[in-house]
Amino acid sequence: METAAPSAVIVAIDGPSGTGKSSTSKAVAAKLGLRYLDTGAQYRAITWWMITNGVDTDDPHAIAVAAGKPGIVSGTDPAAPTITVDGLDASGPIRTQEVTSKVSAVSAVPEVRTLITELQRSIAASAQGGIVVEGRDIGTTVLPDADLKIFLTASPEARAARRSGELRGKEATDLAATKEALIKRDAADSGRKTSPLAKAGDAVEVDTTELTLDQVIECVVTLVEEKRAGRK
Ligand SMILES: Nc1ncnc2c1ncn2[C@@H]1O[C@H](COP(=O)(O)OP(=O)(O)OP(=O)(O)O)[C@@H](O)[C@H]1O
Numbered sequence: 211m212e213t214a215a216p217s218a219v220i221v222a223i224d225g226p227s228g229t230g231k232s233s234t235s236k237a238v239a240a241k242l243g244l245r246y247l248d249t250g251a252q253y254r255a256i257t258w259w260m261i262t263n264g265v266d267t268d269d270p271h272a273i274a275v276a277a278g279k280p281g282i283v284s285g286t287d288p289a290a291p292t293i294t295v296d297g298l299d300a301s302g303p304i305r306t307q308e309v310t311s312k313v314s315a316v317s318a319v320p321e322v323r324t325l326i327t328e329l330q331r332s333i334a335a336s337a338q339g340g341i342v343v344e345g346r347d348i349g350t351t352v353l354p355d356a357d358l359k360i361f362l363t364a365s366p367e368a369r370a371a372r373r374s375g376e377l378r379g380k381e382a383t384d385l386a387a388t389k390e391a392l393i394k395r396d397a398a399d400s401g402r403k404t405s406p407l408a409k410a411g412d413a414v415e416v417d418t419t420e421l422t423l424d425q426v427i428e429c430v431v432t433l434v435e436e437k438r439a440g441r442k
């Protein structure tokens with residue numbers, strides 16, 4: 211007897227910085243044969259383009275005028291996600307401290323959000339077997355009809371420790387400064403007018419503070435499988 215292919219499923223994973231969205235989403239997508247989209251990378255890419263093209267990232271009007279200029283393309287293979295800007299690989303440059311410190315201001319500009327949201331929806335619509343999309347406003351704004359919405363949280367201390375561990379050896383690491391920077395970015399992302407970082411009313415909240423990454427992945431895989439089973 212032939213077994214039916216699992217049905218396509220759209221999973222939205224949101225949460226503050228350092229809660230494990232990217233690591234979890236990539237692993238869940240790889241395990242379940244889904245595509246994967248890192249929407250933060252898209253906002254970072256447009257921010258990097260603004261910086262390299264001399265646009266004042268403190269000037270929302272200048273950002274709005276330039277927003278449509280860069281061509282951003284995201285590759286959605288969870289084993290090797292890619293991001294290019296005007297055909298150039300941007301995966302390295304978008305992770306610098308300069309981009310991290312400016313991305314909240316750029317991503318708060320409504321014209322930027324409109325363009326990037328359209329791009330995200332078209333990528334999700336073309337992912338035939340299903341996709342895991344991670345960010346800040348996926349469950350609330352980008353894909354409000356997602357089959358499953360997850361909101362990851364963790365204490366600021368746990369998140370700062372994770373980030374410091376990542377940076378060690380690359381850039382100066384100061385736990386207190388890392389914690390302060392991520393709290394500041396979360397406040398900006400939660401406080402903006404247009405589609406702020408927020409938990410959707412129907413999202414499942416998972417506090418990852420005391421969980422290993424493997425435990426979080428397992429938890430989300432189980433939630434996706436339950437959702438699929440419930441639809442049969
Ligand atoms: N449950 C966990 N326990 C320990 N470390 C974790 C856990 N989840 C993620 N990490 C680690 O924390 C760091 C941040 O994780 P990740 O990049 O997935 O978070 P994020 O929510 O996507 O962050 P951002 O929004 O800033 O991109 C990574 O080094 C990752 O390996």
Ligand SMILES: Nc1ccn([C@H]2C[C@H](O)[C@@H](COP(=O)(O)O)O2)c(=O)n1
Pocket residue numbers: 227249250251253254313314317318344345346347348395399
């Ligand atoms: N859906 C999203 C995803 C990201 N952003 C903004 C806000 C974040 O601070 C920034 C970088 O995201 P990260 O790479 O840390 O996940 O991008 C957003 O506004 N909406």
